[in-house]
Amino acid sequence: MDPSPPPHVAPPAGPGRRSLLLGTAAWCAAAAGCVREAGPSAASPPAAGVRTPAGAARATASAPAPPPGTLPAAVPWRPGPGEIEPAAKLAAVRLVEALGTWPAGRGGPRNAAARAAALGISAPRAAELAAEAGPLTPAADQAVVRVIDAQYGGLLPETASVLVPSAQSTRTGSAVREGGTTIDVRLARTSAGWAVTALHPGRPGPAAALGASARAVLARPRIELPPAAAADVRSGAVHESVLRAMLLLAGTYRMSVSVVRSGHPVNVFGTGRPSDHPVGRAFDVWAVDGRPVVDPATPRSLITAFMRAAAAAGSYNVGGPVRLSGGTRPNQFFSDATHHDHVHIGFAT
Known part of the structure; x- marks a missing residue:
């Protein structure tokens, strides 16, 4: 993030710890993701250029690999100590996790809106946010999103931008696809706390010839x-x-x-x-x-x-x-x- 006007926000201590569990699935960064078929070799190594965040390898080393054709368990992200506005990050991340994770047969915009509404968001706003989620809600039978981090894209006294880089595993039939996106989550401070006002998912361009x-x-x-x-x-x-x-x-x-x-x-x-x-x-x-x-x-x-x-x-x-x-x-x-x-x-x- 570039320099922004300095806000006047007191830094309370942030409870909890940062979760870096990303499951045993590999990541792929190409726009279309990568696909692995269910079978003995379903767990594949990370694609070139896609690296597990610090600490994740240690966290997952002792975790058993999911059975072939299944997705890794969803692990909620939590803010660690030192956060200035942990409530803003939690509001952003909980919506990303709700929109990007669903059990078998519960995909689609209507179900995504219902998951957002379950967080206490009004039904009309939940439907708007589900429509803005874009690559976070691909057509798939089942999905699990794993938040890598939540950082500020901007923090002012009454508004904030929280950037949420995420990896996502989706299953359609027997094929498991690895992908992910980064979402710019906009929030406003209300009398009830921080509320999400808009989602701006990242949309990287197609792969090109590289130097x-x-x-x-x-x-x-x-x-x-x-x-x-x-x-x-x-x-x-x-x-x-x-x-x-x-x-x-x-x-x-x-x-x-x-x-x-x-x-x-x-x-x-x-x-x-x-x-x-x-x-x-x-x-x-x-x-x-x-x-x-x-x-x-x-x-x-x-x-x-x-x-x-x-x-x-x-x-x-x-x-x-x-x-x-x-x-x-x-x-x-x-x-x-x-x-x-x-x-x-x-x-x-």
Whole structure:
């Protein structure tokens, strides 16, 4: 996320812990996903360029593989400590999980609207949100969505954008398809708490012929990409400056990327200024070396060193939970409540 007007929001402690269980299914980032048939080899390895977020491999290593032709169990995401507005993230994530997960035979827009309404959303608004869900509600017999992270695309006193990168397994007949998307969930603060007002799912472009840097990014295990971000790289629409910076940083750090292009607000939240993300000139990182940026237990020295390394890799605009001094360019570093939970790394046109 790019710099936004600093909100005046007090940071309460966020209860619970972040769930990174993503099941044993592989991820695919191409727009059409990937398909595995039910059978002895139903559990397949991750596709090239699609990396499991930090900690997920450890969390799932002891979990038994689902029987052939079945989907992984749904595991609700929960905010960890250090969150500024955990209630806003929970409102966004619970709707994504409800819309993107259904048992056999309960797909379709009417059932999706009913699942949204079960969260206490009015029936008319639930129907609108179900219609906006797009790639989160594909035609399938059954589906399970696994939220990878929830980060702010913008946080102001009365409105918010929560970006929700997700992986999704769907089953139609005997075929299980792996895919996923990133959703920009818009919310407003009401007297009853945070309420979802709109959904903007990411729609990565089709795969294209790739250069050496894009191929290298997709092949690096230390660059962990959610499905939509990997699809962004596959589309050929991510700028060379971003790809080279990822590769440079991966020489020292393991990065859990949250957002590249898809699912990010077009403008810097709360302003009319275009964001660097939709044009492929920025990426966000929610965890470094397996340590979430938002977690107070994550050493600040790790995050500040990563931010300075991002600037050294060519970024003109590095945001995070700490405002750093120095830099080779004016205002190269910034911090605000929006960037309390991730590091933004942007590149000039």
